Amino acid sequence: xxxxxxxxxxxxxxxxxxxxxxxxxxxxxxxxxxxxxxxxxxxxxxxxxxxxxxxxxxxxxxxxxxxxxxxxxxxxxxxxxxxxxxxxxxxxxxxxxxxxxxxxxxxxxxxxxxxxxxxxxxxxxxxxxxxxxxxxxxxxxxxxxxxxxxxxxxxxxxxxxxxxxxxxxxxxxxxxxxxxxxxxxxxxxxxxxxxxxxxxxxxxxxxxxxxxxxxxxxxxxxxxxxxxxxxxxxxxxxxxxxxxxxxxxxxxxxxxxxxxxxxxxxxxxxxxxxxxxxxxxxxxxxxxxxxxxxxxxxxxxxxxxxxxxxxxxxxxxxxxxxxxxxxxxxxxxxxxxxxxxxxxxxxxxxxxxxxxxxxxxxxxxxxxxxxxxxxxxxxxxxxxxxxxxxxxxxxxxxxxxxx
Amino acid sequence: xxxxxxxxxxxxxxxxxxxxxxxxxxxxxxxxxxxxxxxxxxxxxxxxxxxxxxxxxxxxxxxxxxxxxxxxxxxxxxxxxxxxxxxxxxxxxxxxxxxxxxxxxxxxxxxxxxxxxxxxxxxx
Ligand SMILES: Cc1ncc(COP(=O)(O)O)c(C=O)c1O
Ligand code: FES
Numbered sequence: 001x002x003x004x005x006x007x008x009x010x011x012x013x014x015x016x017x018x019x020x021x022x023x024x025x026x027x028x029x030x031x032x033x034x035x036x037x038x039x040x041x042x043x044x045x046x047x048x049x050x051x052x053x054x055x056x057x058x059x060x061x062x063x064x065x066x067x068x069x070x071x072x073x074x075x076x077x078x079x080x081x082x083x084x085x086x087x088x089x090x091x092x093x094x095x096x097x098x099x100x101x102x103x104x105x106x107x108x109x110x111x112x113x114x115x116x117x118x119x120x121x122x123x124x125x126x127x128x129x130x131x132x133x134x135x136x137x138x139x140x141x142x143x144x145x146x147x148x149x150x151x152x153x154x155x156x157x158x159x160x161x162x163x164x165x166x167x168x169x170x171x172x173x174x175x176x177x178x179x180x181x182x183x184x185x186x187x188x189x190x191x192x193x194x195x196x197x198x199x200x201x202x203x204x205x206x207x208x209x210x211x212x213x214x215x216x217x218x219x220x221x222x223x224x225x226x227x228x229x230x231x232x233x234x235x236x237x238x239x240x241x242x243x244x245x246x247x248x249x250x251x252x253x254x255x256x257x258x259x260x261x262x263x264x265x266x267x268x269x270x271x272x273x274x275x276x277x278x279x280x281x282x283x284x285x286x287x288x289x290x291x292x293x294x295x296x297x298x299x300x301x302x303x304x305x306x307x308x309x310x311x312x313x314x315x316x317x318x319x320x321x322x323x324x325x326x327x328x329x330x331x332x333x334x335x336x337x338x339x340x341x342x343x344x345x346x347x348x349x350x351x352x353x354x355x356x357x358x359x360x361x362x363x364x365x366x367x368x369x370x371x372x373x374x375x376x377x378x379x380x381x382x383x384x385x386x387x388x389x390x391x392x393x394x395x396x397x398x399x400x401x402x403x
Numbered sequence: 404x405x406x407x408x409x410x411x412x413x414x415x416x417x418x419x420x421x422x423x424x425x426x427x428x429x430x431x432x433x434x435x436x437x438x439x440x441x442x443x444x445x446x447x448x449x450x451x452x453x454x455x456x457x458x459x460x461x462x463x464x465x466x467x468x469x470x471x472x473x474x475x476x477x478x479x480x481x482x483x484x485x486x487x488x489x490x491x492x493x494x495x496x497x498x499x500x501x502x503x504x505x506x507x508x509x510x511x512x513x514x515x516x517x518x519x520x521x522x523x524x525x526x527x
Contacts (some may be wrong), residue, residue: 303460304460305439305460305461305462305465307462307463308414308461308462308463308466311406311411311414311463315415331436331437331502331505332436332437333438344438345438345460348437348438348439380420381417381420381457381458381459381466382458382459382460383431383440383441383442383458383459383460384440384460385458386422386442386458394440395431396431396432396433396440396442397431397432397433397516398432398433398434398435399432399433399434399435399505399508399509399512400512
C-alpha cells in the first residue's frame with residue numbers, strides 16, 4: 001500500500017539534498033569547531049557559513065543566530081533567559097492561551113517555582129490574538145511578551161508585526177515561537193519587530209534535533225547551558241556540526257522553493273477542504289478562513305471521536321493527527337480549540353491535516369475517496385449520531401470511578 | 404502508544420454494533436475527563452442475557468472494549484454479568500496501554516448501568 005503522509009506540522013522527512021550536504025560532516029569533517037588545528041578550522045568554517053546563510057534569509061546578523069538542539073530548547077532559552085535576566089525590573093509575562101506546550105509549560109514553571117505572574121491573552125473564534133488585548137495587559141512590571149507566529153494546530157497566523165510595534169513602543173522584550181512559520185513563509189525579524197524568535201529544523205526538511213534562537217543584538221539573556229564559551233557564551237556545548245549544516249541548507253532550499261511550493265500546496269489544501277466539506281455533512285474548518293498558513297487544515301467531524309478516525313485513516317496508509325502530536329498522550333481536549341470556544345465534543349472529533357512538499361494531488365484524491373466512508377462507519381457506531389437522527393438530546397450518567 | 408492486534412481487530416470489525424429497540428436494559432455512561440460516551444443495550448430472557456448491542460462515541464479502545472463486553476455478556480446470567488470487571492475485558496483484548504485502562508472502566512460501568520436499568524424496569 002502506498003503511504004500518504006499528511007502530518008507535516010508534526011515533522012517532515014529530510015530533504016535528500018539536505019542529507020547530502022550533511023553527510024561529509026559525519027564522515028570526513030569531524031573536527032571540534034573550537035580546536036585550533038585544520039580539523040577544527042574546517043568545521044568552524046562550516047558552522048559560520050551556515051550561520052551567515054541563515055542570518056541573511058531571516059534579515060538578521062550572523063551574531064544574532066544561536067544554534068540550539070530544538071524548538072523546545074529555543075523557547076525555553078528565550079523565555080527563561082529573558083525572565084531571569086530581567087526579573088529585577090518586574091516579574092510579569094504576557095503570553096497567549098494558544099501557545100505550544102513548549103511555551104505554556106515554561107511560563108507555568110516560572111510562575112509556580114519563581115513567582116512570575118503570567119497573563120494568558122485569549123483569542124477570538126478564529127484563534128487570533130487581538131493586539132489591543134496585549135496592549136491593555138501591559139503593566140509597569142511587564143518584562144516579556146511571548147506570542148506564537150503560526151499556530152501548530154490550526155495554522156492561524158497571529159498579528160506579530162502589530163504586537164511587535166506595541167512591544168517596541170513600550171520597550172518590552174518580545175519573543176515569538178516561529179517554529180511553524182519558518183520555512184513556510186518569508187521571515188524578516190526586523191519587520192516582525194521581535195527581539196527573540198524560535199525555530200526548529202525538522203519542520204522544514206532538516207533533521208529533528210536542531211533549532212535556532214534569534215537573539216537581537218544588544219539583548220542579554222541568561223543561558224540555559226553553562227560549561228563553555230560556545231555560541232558567544234550563549235549556549236555551551238560542542239556544536240552539532242552536521243545538523244547545523246543541514247538546517248542552513250534546508251532553510252535555503254525552502255526559500256528557493258517557497259514561491260512555487262506555497263501555491264502548489266495551497267491548491268491541494270483548498271481541494272482537500274472543499275472536497276471534505278462537500279462530501280461530509282456536519283464537518284467544519286477550525287481556524288481563520290483566510291488568515292491561515294497554506295498547508296494546514298483543522299477539521300471537526302461532528303458526532304465522532306478523532307482517535308478512531310486516525311486509526312482508520314492509518315489503516316488506509318494515511319497519516320494525520322489530532323491537534324498536536326505532543327498532546328496525544330493526554331485525554332484532555334485541545335487547549336487551542338478550547339480557547340477558540342470549540343465545544344469539547346466537537347474538539348474531540350477534530351483532525352489536523354498538514355501538507356508538505358511530497359504531497360500530490362493523487363494523494364488528496366485518495367483521502368477524499370476513503371474519508372467519507374470512515375466518517376460514516378464511525379457515525380454508525382456513535383450514540384450521538386443515533387440521537388441526532390432521532391432528534392433527541394443525548395443523556396448519560398457520569399462515570400463513577402473516574403472523576 | 405500501541406494497541407494490541409486484538410484491540411485493532413475489534414476496532415475494525417466491532418461485534419454487536421447497533422440498537423435493541425425493545426431492550427430490557429440500557430446503560431448510558433460518559434467519562435467526564437475524556438468526554439467519551441458508551442451506550443449498551445441488553446435483552447434478557449429467563450435471567451439470561453440473550454442479546455447485547457452497543458453504540459460508542461470514543462477512542463479505539465472504547466470501541467474495542469464495547470465490542471468485547473457485548474461478546475462476553477451474551478449467554479451469561481445477570482449475576483455472572485455483574486461480575487465482569489474492566490480488567491477481564493482488557494485482558495480478553497490482549498491488554499490495553501496504561502493510559503487507556505479507563506476506557507475499559509467505561510465498558511464495565513456501561514454494563515452495570517444497563518443491568519441496573521434492567522432491575523429498575525423488572526423489579527423482582
Ligand atoms: C509551535 C511549536 N513550537 C515548538 C515546537 C517544538 O519544536 P521541537 O520539536 O523542535 O522541540 C513545535 C513542534 O513540535 C511547534 O509546533
Ligand atoms: S480515551 Fe476516553 S474512553 Fe478511551
